[in-house]
Amino acid sequence: MATSFEDKPQRSLRSSRLRGFRRKSYRRLLATRRWRGWRPVGLAVALVTVSLVAVVLGLVLGAQTKAEVGPFETAMSVQPTNSGHTLIELPPLGNVILDSHDGPLQLQLRLESVHADTAQHMVDDPNYLVLMSNSIADDVAASLVRVAVSALASTTLAGLIIGSLVFRTMRRTAICGGMSFVLTLAAIGAAGLTVRTESISEPRYEGLLTHAPTVIGSAQTIADDYEQYALQLGQFVGNISEFYAIATDPQVFPADEDTIRVLHVSDLHLNPAAWDFVESLSNQFSVDLVADTGDTTDWGSPREASLYAEGVDQIDVPYVWVKGNHDSAHTVSAMSSYDHVIVLDGDVVEVEGLTIAGVADPRFTPDKTDQPSSEYAERMLLDSGERLKQAIQNHGGADVAMVHDPFMAQPVVGEVPIVLSGHKHRRVIEYMGMGTIGMTEGSTGAAGLRALDLSSPMKMQASVLYFDVETGALKAYDNISVGAIGESDISLQRNVIPEGDRISKDDLDDWSEPDVAPEHVREPEEEDY
Numbered sequence: 001m002a003t004s005f006e007d008k009p010q011r012s013l014r015s016s017r018l019r020g021f022r023r024k025s026y027r028r029l030l031a032t033r034r035w036r037g038w039r040p041v042g043l044a045v046a047l048v049t050v051s052l053v054a055v056v057l058g059l060v061l062g063a064q065t066k067a068e069v070g071p072f073e074t075a076m077s078v079q080p081t082n083s084g085h086t087l088i089e090l091p092p093l094g095n096v097i098l099d100s101h102d103g104p105l106q107l108q109l110r111l112e113s114v115h116a117d118t119a120q121h122m123v124d125d126p127n128y129l130v131l132m133s134n135s136i137a138d139d140v141a142a143s144l145v146r147v148a149v150s151a152l153a154s155t156t157l158a159g160l161i162i163g164s165l166v167f168r169t170m171r172r173t174a175i176c177g178g179m180s181f182v183l184t185l186a187a188i189g190a191a192g193l194t195v196r197t198e199s200i201s202e203p204r205y206e207g208l209l210t211h212a213p214t215v216i217g218s219a220q221t222i223a224d225d226y227e228q229y230a231l232q233l234g235q236f237v238g239n240i241s242e243f244y245a246i247a248t249d250p251q252v253f254p255a256d257e258d259t260i261r262v263l264h265v266s267d268l269h270l271n272p273a274a275w276d277f278v279e280s281l282s283n284q285f286s287v288d289l290v291a292d293t294g295d296t297t298d299w300g301s302p303r304e305a306s307l308y309a310e311g312v313d314q315i316d317v318p319y320v321w322v323k324g325n326h327d328s329a330h331t332v333s334a335m336s337s338y339d340h341v342i343v344l345d346g347d348v349v350e351v352e353g354l355t356i357a358g359v360a361d362p363r364f365t366p367d368k369t370d371q372p373s374s375e376y377a378e379r380m381l382l383d384s385g386e387r388l389k390q391a392i393q394n395h396g397g398a399d400v401a402m403v404h405d406p407f408m409a410q411p412v413v414g415e416v417p418i419v420l421s422g423h424k425h426r427r428v429i430e431y432m433g434m435g436t437i438g439m440t441e442g443s444t445g446a447a448g449l450r451a452l453d454l455s456s457p458m459k460m461q462a463s464v465l466y467f468d469v470e471t472g473a474l475k476a477y478d479n480i481s482v483g484a485i486g487e488s489d490i491s492l493q494r495n496v497i498p499e500g501d502r503i504s505k506d507d508l509d510d511w512s513e514p515d516v517a518p519e520h521v522r523e524p525e526e527e528d529y
Contacts (some may be wrong), residue, residue: 045207046166047277050159051163051179055184055187058154058155058159062153063079065146072111074110075109076107076144080106083102085107087109095205096205098199101526102194105190129236147182156410159177160173163177169403187301196513220521223242223473245311258468258469259469262289266444268292268443269296269298271444275315278458278462282317285464285478289319290317294404296309296324296327299328300327314337316340318340318351319342320344322340324344329364348394354400355395357391357395359408382407383406385409385412386411392416399418400420401420403421406423413434415436417504420441422440427479435513437474437513458479463480477494492500498516
């Protein structure tokens with residue numbers, strides 16, 4: 001039968017559709033072939049990504065071990081980082097950072113406890129320190145091996161677990177575990193091949209240790225001498241043992257609801273490092289408030305006062321302050337401008353559960369050439385002390401009184417158990433009589449620029465006081481000193497007051513004078529700057 005004229009367009013349309021379908025099918029086939037070509041690459045990327053994630057998680061969660069290093073019990077771990085180094089955590093002192101190696105791993109040591117007898121033996125006997133040096137180095141080496149094995153095991157296990165969850169095949173799971181092992185081994189190898197033993201003498205510091213930059217000792221070239229390296233490592237442990245043994249003493253009163261921690265500072269005298277020192281102590285000892293007994297500035301000029309007072313903004317806790325004889329009205333105004341600063345002048349306030357009274361030094365004597373007569377100055381100081389006494393009596397008592405010059409405290413003897421002061425640039429703990437103990441702080445600013453003129457440079461000094469939250473009685477105090485210009489020591493002396501010697505404001509109402517002064521106080525030493 002002949003094809004009609006009308007059938008030709010239909011055949012042409014079907015043919016065109018068939019050609020279009022063939023072209024689309026061909027393009028899909030080419031795309032499928034191209035994808036199959038890239039598929040191994042995508043799988044490889046996925047395997048590497050999963051393995052890297054496993055390495056990071058394995059290191060964070062499992063690469064750790066307990067280690068004894070000399071007198072210390074430490075927790076040693078390996079953490080991922082973008083630059084290789086060693087971090088030594090020494091709570092509450094801060095951190096020591098050593099540029100010890102390259103690579104993506106950080107070795108971290110945290111000191112958890114100290115064998116006090118061994119530490120004291122190292123401090124007291126230099127020969128024992130030499131004998132211990134090789135042992136300390138061996139302890140470190142053995143611990144490094146253990147933490148490396150722990151890192152390899154934890155990352156491999158993480159690779160197997162995560163690989164099984166992502167890919168759900170035995171082969172790819174095994175590949176993830178193997179790749180995690182290889183990646184970790186490569187990172188450990190990079191660290192091992194780039195170890196710099198001389199880094200032990202080139203530390204960086206964080207926290208309180210920032211203010212004792214030679215606690216490890218003077219920088220030396222160790223080269224590859226193992227014995228020299230071991231001895232220096234031993235010296236490092238010895239240098240921090242005494243401080244750490246005291247700082248971790250079980251008699252320390254923790255930051256809890258039963259104890260109020262007060263940081264006592266005084267006489268910053270424009271020292272630019274003083275504010276950082278105060279901030280470090282405040283953070284490391286978790287204090288509840290700071291008590292500053294004045295002489296923040298030197299000349300009290302408006303510019304000096306406003307610029308230097310900015311440092312108080314670094315402190316995150318209430319800051320109770322009284323004016324010193326080097327502080328002007330500009331200093332008072334500058335300090336008062338900060339919300340967390342409490343300026344006392346004949347006032348009694350409740351701060352963090354402690355009743356604190358304070359009065360300003362009535363003098364402004366920045367220059368020794370322009371001083372009032374000694375008789376007139378003494379009368380001014382005693383009058384201010386009388387004003388403070390009246391404020392305490394009107395309030396019904398106080399736990400602590402704050403003055404700048406300890407001479408001002410004479411009228412409040414028997415009215416308050418603790419008097420904080422400064423001015424002398426020498427720390428003195430003194431029983432003043434009638435149940436009152438005077439605590440004169442050294443210069444937290446090391447006397448500022450005056451220290452450059454002194455034959456015996458001063459240390460930066462401060463104290464942490466521990467008060468009973470129920471009675472307000474002083475339970476203990478830590479005296480902290482950090483090396484002066486040209487010196488390199490850092491020390492902490494803890495004084496725990498026996499319960500029978502603790503004095504609260506309520507005890508003063510029916511006070512009976514003891515035959516001897518409490519054991520934790522001593523006769524004052526006079527030195528004025």
